[in-house]
Amino acid sequence: MTQPSISLSQDQIDFFHREGYLALPAITSAAEVIRLQAIYDRIFATKAGRAEGDHLDLVTSDDDEAAEQLPQILNPSKYAPELIDTLFRANATAIARQLLGSEARFTGDHAIRKAPNSGVETPWHQDEAYWDPDKEYNSLSIWIPLQEATLENGCMHFVPRSQERDVLPHHPIGNDPAVIGLEADDVAAWVQQVVTCPLPAGGATI
Numbered sequence: 487m488t489q490p491s492i493s494l495s496q497d498q499i500d501f502f503h504r505e506g507y508l509a510l511p512a513i514t515s516a517a518e519v520i521r522l523q524a525i526y527d528r529i530f531a532t533k534a535g536r537a538e539g540d541h542l543d544l545v546t547s548d549d550d551e552a553a554e555q556l557p558q559i560l561n562p563s564k565y566a567p568e569l570i571d572t573l574f575r576a577n578a579t580a581i582a583r584q585l586l587g588s589e590a591r592f593t594g595d596h597a598i599r600k601a602p603n604s605g606v607e608t609p610w611h612q613d614e615a616y617w618d619p620d621k622e623y624n625s626l627s628i629w630i631p632l633q634e635a636t637l638e639n640g641c642m643h644f645v646p647r648s649q650e651r652d653v654l655p656h657h658p659i660g661n662d663p664a665v666i667g668l669e670a671d672d673v674a675a676w677v678q679q680v681v682t683c684p685l686p687a688g689g690a691t692i
Contacts, residue, residue, distance in 0.1 A: 488573050490580035502585055502692060506649035509642075509683040513581075513630060513690040514574035522574070523632050525566050530557060530599045534565035544598065545606060547664035555606045556667075562597040569595070574688075578628045581692065586624055593625070600640060607640070609669035610677065612648070615656040616668065628692050635685045642683045642691045645676050 492513060494502075502508040514522075528534075535541040540560040542548045563569040575592070582590040600606065613627055635641035654676075656668040670676075683691050 490576040507644040508692040519688040544667040610673040
């Protein structure tokens with residue numbers, strides 16, 4: 487198995503626990519980014535997981551005849567097992583254990599494809615709004631862009647220390663009950679001090 491090549495500093499660990507997010511300029515190599523691009527292009531082109539319900543559109547009613555706007559694949563490593571033994575996965579696991587403890591483990595992966603010039607936005611939301619409210623979680627998500635993520639094309643935005651607040655009420659995107667994607671009801675008071683995290687391909691936000 488591939489061994490991790492990254493270790494967080496104490497300053498980074500403290501920043502994550504205080505602010506609720508962390509940005510890293512690299513979590514994998516440039517060579518692996520090229521390999522990952524090819525894998526993801528293939529599984530999206532073939533609509534891997536469609537029959538199993540794992541390939542669906544985040545912002546539409548996901549009609550088979552409709553044009554995709556923001557397709558996603560749940561558990562892409564199920565359809566591309568070569569994603570398992572990778573540097574980014576090894577580094578992600580090592581980072582999670584540094585931030586959450588040595589018992590932290592991988593629980594799932596998720597791929598989203600934003601087509602060029604689509605103009606489709608992912609609305610403000612809290613990941614926890616998708617989770618079971620009857621459980622108490624000690625978890626994190628790591629996002630890795632396979633192309634440069636800029637302010638213009640949609641890098642991640644975070645509200646510092648929002649992890650200390652309750653989960654806001656959410657509703658389906660566009661108030662369409664057929665859409666699985668969620669957006670927060672009212673974020674006006676939350677996003678006054680938003681931070682943006684532009685990243686090179688192969689970087690990561692946590």
